C-alpha cells in the first residue's frame with residue numbers, strides 16, 4: 001500500500017456538516033508510514049458547517065438532495081471527485097467515512113422521494129467515482145476491521 005485517499009474528517013479535520021471531525025486514532029495508527037491524501041467534497045463545495053443532505057432515488061438516478069432546501073447538490077460533489085482523481089491518478093486505496101452520502105463505500109443510506117429507506121448499503125457520490133476508476137475502496141470501519 002503506497003498512496004491512500006482518505007476522508008479528511010477521519011484525520012481530524014473539522015469538515016463535517018456540524019464543523020466537527022471523525023478523528024479515528026486506531027485507523028491512523030494503521031496508516032503510519034503511508035502517504036495519505038485527504039479529501040472532503042462537501043467542505044470544498046459548501047463549507048462547514050452546512051445543511052445535511054441525503055441520497056435520494058429520483059427519476060434521474062441517485063442524487064444528493066439538501067435536507068434544508070430540497071435542492072440537488074450532486075454536481076459539485078461529483079465534479080470535485082472527478083477533479084480529485086484526475087489530479088491523483090496513482091491512488092492505491094480509497095478509504096471513505098462509512099455512512100456518508102459522499103464518502104461511504106457500501107454503507108450510505110438511500111431513500112425514496114417520500115424519505116422511505118430503500119437501502120443502507122449504497123455508495124456515496126465520491127466513493128462511486130473511485131469505484132468507477134477501479135480503485136480499491138473500503139469504508140473506514142471495514143478497513144480497521146480487516147487489519148485486526
Ligand code: SF4
Pocket residue numbers: 007008009010015016017039040041042043097100102103
Ligand atoms: S464524510 Fe466525507 S464529505 Fe463528510 S465530512 Fe468526512 S470527508 Fe467530508
